[in-house]
Each structure stands twice: as C-alpha cells, then as structure tokens.
Amino acid sequence: MKKLAVFYHLFIPEPMESWVWWIEEQMGLLQSTGLVDNAEVFLCTTLPLGMVNQKNNKTFDQMVIEYIKDHFPFVNVLDVRGRHEEPNWFEGQTIKKLWDYCQTFDGYVFYFHNKGMSSYGTHIPGGLSDWKRLMHYFNVEKWKDCVAKLDEGYDACGINLLKEENLNQDTFTEEQKFLCNHFAGNFWWATAKHIRSLPDPLDMEKYSDVKYMMENLKTYRYAFEVWMGHGCKSDYSNYYTFHQSNTHHYFEFYPEEKYVNLPSMKEHAKDPVHIITLVGAKNHFNWKSHITFAQWIVERKKPEVVVDLGVDYAYSTFCFALPKIGKIYGIDSFEGDGHAGLRDTYDYVKEKKEELGFDHITFIKGYFDDVAKTWDKPIDILHIDGFHTYEAVKNDYETWNKFVKEDGVILFHDTCVNNPGFGVRKFFGEIDLPKVNFHISNGLGVVSKDQTLIDEIKTEFAKVLE
Numbered sequence: 001m002k003k004l005a006v007f008y009h010l011f012i013p014e015p016m017e018s019w020v021w022w023i024e025e026q027m028g029l030l031q032s033t034g035l036v037d038n039a040e041v042f043l044c045t046t047l048p049l050g051m052v053n054q055k056n057n058k059t060f061d062q063m064v065i066e067y068i069k070d071h072f073p074f075v076n077v078l079d080v081r082g083r084h085e086e087p088n089w090f091e092g093q094t095i096k097k098l099w100d101y102c103q104t105f106d107g108y109v110f111y112f113h114n115k116g117m118s119s120y121g122t123h124i125p126g127g128l129s130d131w132k133r134l135m136h137y138f139n140v141e142k143w144k145d146c147v148a149k150l151d152e153g154y155d156a157c158g159i160n161l162l163k164e165e166n167l168n169q170d171t172f173t174e175e176q177k178f179l180c181n182h183f184a185g186n187f188w189w190a191t192a193k194h195i196r197s198l199p200d201p202l203d204m205e206k207y208s209d210v211k212y213m214m215e216n217l218k219t220y221r222y223a224f225e226v227w228m229g230h231g232c233k234s235d236y237s238n239y240y241t242f243h244q245s246n247t248h249h250y251f252e253f254y255p256e257e258k259y260v261n262l263p264s265m266k267e268h269a270k271d272p273v274h275i276i277t278l279v280g281a282k283n284h285f286n287w288k289s290h291i292t293f294a295q296w297i298v299e300r301k302k303p304e305v306v307v308d309l310g311v312d313y314a315y316s317t318f319c320f321a322l323p324k325i326g327k328i329y330g331i332d333s334f335e336g337d338g339h340a341g342l343r344d345t346y347d348y349v350k351e352k353k354e355e356l357g358f359d360h361i362t363f364i365k366g367y368f369d370d371v372a373k374t375w376d377k378p379i380d381i382l383h384i385d386g387f388h389t390y391e392a393v394k395n396d397y398e399t400w401n402k403f404v405k406e407d408g409v410i411l412f413h414d415t416c417v418n419n420p421g422f423g424v425r426k427f428f429g430e431i432d433l434p435k436v437n438f439h440i441s442n443g444l445g446v447v448s449k450d451q452t453l454i455d456e457i458k459t460e461f462a463k464v465l466e
Contacts, residue, residue: 001038001147002106002107002108002147002150002151003105003106003107003108004035004038004039004040004107004108004109004110004147005039005040005041005042005098005101005105005107005108005109005110006030006035006039006040006041006042006109006110006111006112007042007043007044007094007095007097007098007101007109007110007111007112008026008027008041008042008043008044008075008094008111008112008113008114009043009044009045009046009090009091009094009095009111009112009113009114010022010023010043010044010045010046010047010113010114011045011046011047011090011091011113011114011117011118012045012046012047012048012064012083012117013048013083013117013118014048015047015048015051015060019064019114019117020067020288020289020440021277021280021288022114022116022117023068023072023114024071025277026112026114026136026140027041027071027072027075029136029140029141030140031074033140033141033143035110035140035143036074039110040076041074041075041076042075042076042077042078042097042098042101043068043075043076043077043078044077044078044079044080044081044093044094044097045064045065045077045079045080045081046081046082046083046090046093047060047061047064047080047081047082047083048060048061048082048083048084049061049080049081049082049083050082061080065077065080066463070463078097079093079094079097081093089202089221089224090221090224091113091186091221091224091225092201092202092204092221092223092224092227093202094111094113095111095201095224095227096200096201096202098111098195099195099198099200099201101192102192102195102196103196105192106192106193107191107192108146108147108150108189108190108191108192109189109190109191109192109195110139110140110143110146110187110188110189111186111187111188111189111190111228112135112139112140112186112187113186113187115128115131115132115135115185115186115187116128116129116131116132119250127249127250127251127252127253127254128249128250129278130249130253130254131185131247131249131250131254132185134159134243134245134249134254135158135159135185135187138158138159138242138243139158139159139187139188139189142242143189145242146158146189147189149189149240150189150190150191154238154239154240155190155191155193155194155231155238155239156183156188156189156190156191156194156228156231156238156239156240157188157189157190157239157240157241157242158183158187158188158189158239158241158242159183159184159185159187159241159242159243159244159245160183160184160185160241160243160244160245161181161182161183161184161229161236161239161241161244162181162182162183162184162229163181163236181226181229181230181232181236182225182226182227182228182229183228183229183241184249185249186224186225186228188228190228194231194238197231198227198228198230198231199227199230201224201227204220204223204224207223207226207227207230208220208222208223208226208227208230210223272318272322272356273322275352275355275356276291276315276318276319276322276356279313279314279315279318279352280313280315282313282315282348286441286442287315287316287319287385287413287441287442288315288441289438289440289441289464290316290319290413290438290440290441290444291319291322293438293444293457293461294316294319294320294322295319295322295323296460296461297381297409297446297457298320298322298323298325298326298381299323299325300453300456301380301381301409301453302325302326303325303326303380303381304326304327304378304380305326305327305329305377305378305379305380305381306320306321306326306327306328306329306379306380306381306382306383307329307331307379307381307382307383307400307403308320308328308329308330308331308383308385309331309332309368309382309383309384309385309386309396309400310331310332310383310384310385310386310413311330311331311332311334311345311349311363312332312336312343312345313345313348313349314330314345314348314349314352314353314363316383316385316413317330317349317361317363318352318353318356318358318361320381320383321356321358321360321361324358324360326360326380327360327362328358328360328361328362329361329362329363329364330349330361330362330363330364331363331364331366331368331371332345332346332363332364332365332386333365333366333367334346334365346363346365349363350363368386368396368399368400369395369399372399372400372403375400375403377403378403378404378405378408379400379403379404379405379408380404380405380408380409381408381409381410381411382400382401382403382404382408382409382410382411383410383411383413384396384397384400384410384411384412384413385411385412385413385414388414388417388419388421388422388423388424389421389422389423390423390426390427391423392423393412393423393424393427394423394427397410397427397431406449407448407449407450407453408448409446409447409448409450409453410446410447410448411444411445411446411447412424412427412428412444412445412447413442413443413444414442414443415428415437415438415442415443415444415445416437416439416442416443416466417442417443424443424445425443428445428447431447433447433448433449434447434448434449434450434451434454435447435448435454436454436457436458436461436465436466437465437466438461438464438465438466439464439465439466440464
C-alpha cells in the first residue's frame with residue numbers, strides 16, 4: 001500500500017466548547033476505521049488567540065492544543081493561527097501545508113475539516129449532520145475504497161463532484177460558475193503527484209475569480225474549495241465520485257431513501273450517541289463535554305434513582321440514561337426561563353425518549369418545589385440545572401438535598417460561568433463538603449460526602465478539573 005497522510009483543518013470561530021464534539025467525532029472515526037494505523041495525521045487550526053482563562057491562567061489556544069495532544073496523541077499539530085489575522089486564509093493555510101508536504105511525499109493524501117462549525121447556528125443542524133455523515137462514510141469509513149481508486153489511476157476521489165451539469169440549467173447563472181468543479185463539502189482524497197501539479201493554494205488568482213468573490217461575497221475563502229477542482233480534466237475522467245446526492249445539504253435533510261444502499265449510515269442514524277448528540281446541538285452543546293463523566297458516575301454508583309432538575313432539551317437526562325442503570329427522572333416546568341430561554345420542549349423530549357427506547361426515564365412536568373412536596377424516593381445522583389440565580393440554586397439545593405442518600409452525589413451545572421445574573425459559582429463555593437469542579441462545558445460542580453469517590457474523580461478526570 002502507498003504511504004498515506006491525513007490533513008485536518010480545525011476552525012473554531014469563538015472560544016466555545018462545542019468544537020470538542022467535532023474533533024472527538026472525527027478523530028474517533030479515524031481511529032475506529034483503522035485509518036490512523038495506516039497514515040500520518042496532521043492538524044492545522046484557526047482559532048481565537050490570546051484569550052486568557054482567569055481560573056487557570058491559560059490561553060484558549062493553549063487549552064485547545066493541550067486537549068488535542070492529551071486525547072489524540074497520534075495528531076501532529078502543524079500550525080496554530082489567529083481567527084482575526086490578516087490575510088485570513090482559513091482552509092487555504094492548511095491546504096498550503098498539504099501542498100508543501102506533497103512536494104517531497106510520494107503517496108496519497110486525504111483532506112477534511114470540521115464541517116459545519118461556523119454555520120451550525122445559521123443552517124439546519126440535521127441537514128449539516130446528514131451531509132457530514134455522508135462524507136464520513138465514503139471518505140473515512142470506506143477509506144480503503146478511496147485508496148483503491150487512486151491505485152487504479154485516478155488523480156482524486158470523493159463524493160458530490162459538483163459540475164455545471166449538476167446545477168439547474170434554468171436558474172444557473174454566470175455568477176455561479178466559480179462554484180463548479182469541486183467536491184461539495186471539500187472532503188477529498190488525491191495522489192501527491194497530482195497535488196504537485198496544482199498551483200500554490202495561496203496564489204488564488206491563478207485558479208479562481210477572487211475579484212468576483214470579494215465584490216459579491218466579501219470573502220475569498222471559497223477559492224480553497226475550488227482549488228482541487230482546478231485540476232479536473234474537461235471531461236472529469238481523472239476524478240472519481242462515489243456518490244452524487246444532488247442535494248442542497250445546507251438547507252435540506254438528506255432523504256433517508258437515499259441511504260438504502262448505505263446500511264452503515266442507516267445504523268449510525270439510529271445509534272443512541274448520535275441521537276443524543278443531535279439533542280445536544282439544540283442547546284448549543286452547553287453540557288456536551290460532561291457526557292463522559294455522566295456515564296462514568298452512573299456506572300460507578302449503580303444508582304437506583306437519578307434526578308435531573310432542569311430538563312430543557314434533555315441532553316443531560318439522556319446522558320445519565322445512556323448506561324441504562326436505575327430510574328432516571330427529568331423534572332421541569334417545560335416553560336423555560338429567563339436564562340435557558342422561554343420554550344416548551346415537553347413533546348420534543350418525549351419523542352426523543354421513544355426514539356432512544358429509554359423506558360427507564362420518567363419526565364415530570366411541574367415546578368421543582370411542587371414536585372418535592374410529594375417526592376418519596378431516596379436519590380443517588382441529583383443534578384441541579386434550573387434557574388441560575390443565587391437564590392434559586394440555593395433553594396433547589398436546600399429543597400432537594402434532604403432526599404439525597406448519605407453517600408449520594410449532587411451536581412451543579414454552570415459553576416464556571418461569570419454572569420452577573422448567575423449565582424451557581426458563588427453558591428457552589430460556599431458548600432463545605434468534599435467537592436470537585438470541572439472547568440469544561442461551563443463547569444460542573446460535584447459534591448459528595450463520600451471522600452473516596454471525590455478522590456477517584458480527581459484521579460480519573462484530573463485534566464479537566466479546576
């Protein structure tokens with residue numbers, strides 16, 4: 001087999017936590033498919049530089065790179081760029097690194113990126129998820145098929161090779177021409193020899209209409225999507241496309257009937273973790289990074305009863321339920337509040353519960369204080385994530401703490417949020433019991449009289465604790 005290399009572009013527009021989901025999913029896929037065992041993996045990232053976390057005195061970029069190196073030691077970090085640097089080339093700088101690498105490399109390269117990070121809030125998340133999953137299937141899960149096509153003599157391969165004839169000729173305009181001749185989504189495999197035949201990616205004027213893009217789109221970042229298409233022969237015979245969806249993925253769900261011949265994609269769509277991840281996206285992944293701990297604490301405690309005060313879209317509730325141990329109760333007025341937003345998610349969470357087959361979850365519609373008046377079950381794990389004023393958090397703790405078992409655990413979300421209207425951090429700091437605090441995903445405080453358990457958490461999760 002030819003030598004293989006993977007180049008990954010990580011774009012983080014703001015100092016958010018949700019980027020962790022993208023890289024965990026995509027680097028995990030490289031691992032689970034065996035591609036990591038057969039290729040060198042390189043990463044370049046564009047992110048906000050210099051923003052300092054006052055709690056640990058680390059910059060955001062330091063924390064990102066440390067996380068990557070700790071969780072994915074096989075990744076070679078080549079470059080770290082600032083989000084607002086000029087000129088701001090985004091993917092172009094990563095593709096330039098790939099192009100430079102191929103000048104002396106004799107093998108095949110795979111390029112991909114964290115598709116959807118910058119547009120998840122402006123497009124249909126489910127549509128973007130379908131699109132990314134489609135590209136993952138053909139380019140990563142089926143990476144050996146890609147290598148085989150390059151072995152056959154193709155210069156490049158991927159899916160959805162967008163050509164003029166793919167577009168609706170009735171509405172096609174001259175201005176759209178710059179979008180032709182590229183693998184839509186910009187995931188592709190290519191031979192290093194072919195890469196060497198292409199122009200320097202940062203010489204955009206040689207292969208794209210930069211003037212048009214700047215005048216009409218106020219950016220030239222699309223140049224880097226059409227760069228690979230620049231090497232197409234007029235009949236496209238040197239590029240192989242495994243699948244043509246002919247779907248506007250930014251705004252459309254990919255029709256499930258198209259998955260008929262893609263069984264692994266259909267199974268992936270039914271996977272509980274995938275469904276729960278889409279639930280997390282509904283609330284911008286504010287609890288995303290705690291899924292590992294949620295499963296760990298449930299498996300460690302083997303609880304009979306877990307109570308989640310504050311359900312919203314039920315991401316945390318479903319995370320606690322994933323190991324399928326004990327009874328999970330999600331309590332919420334399902335009216336929303338001034339912090340989470342005013343919305344009724346009751347029908348949504350019931351639908352997702354059925355979809356997941358989580359019969360051990362019971363959702364209770366009511367105010368915390370009212371439900372507590374008739375509550376009669378000892379609680380092993382209590383998660384407090386309701387209204388976040390100091391008074392509200394204190395009241396929830398004092399109202400529900402009496403139901404928690406002597407060796408039980410109480411969790412507080414948003415312990416790292418410094419918002420004038422939030423009192424979680426202050427109240428958590430006042431609790432005089434053994435405790436630890438996660439600094440990820442807005443913070444998760446853990447309190448228990450069981451000192452041994454707290455010590456275990458400190459050892460098991462040292463890298464993400466304050």
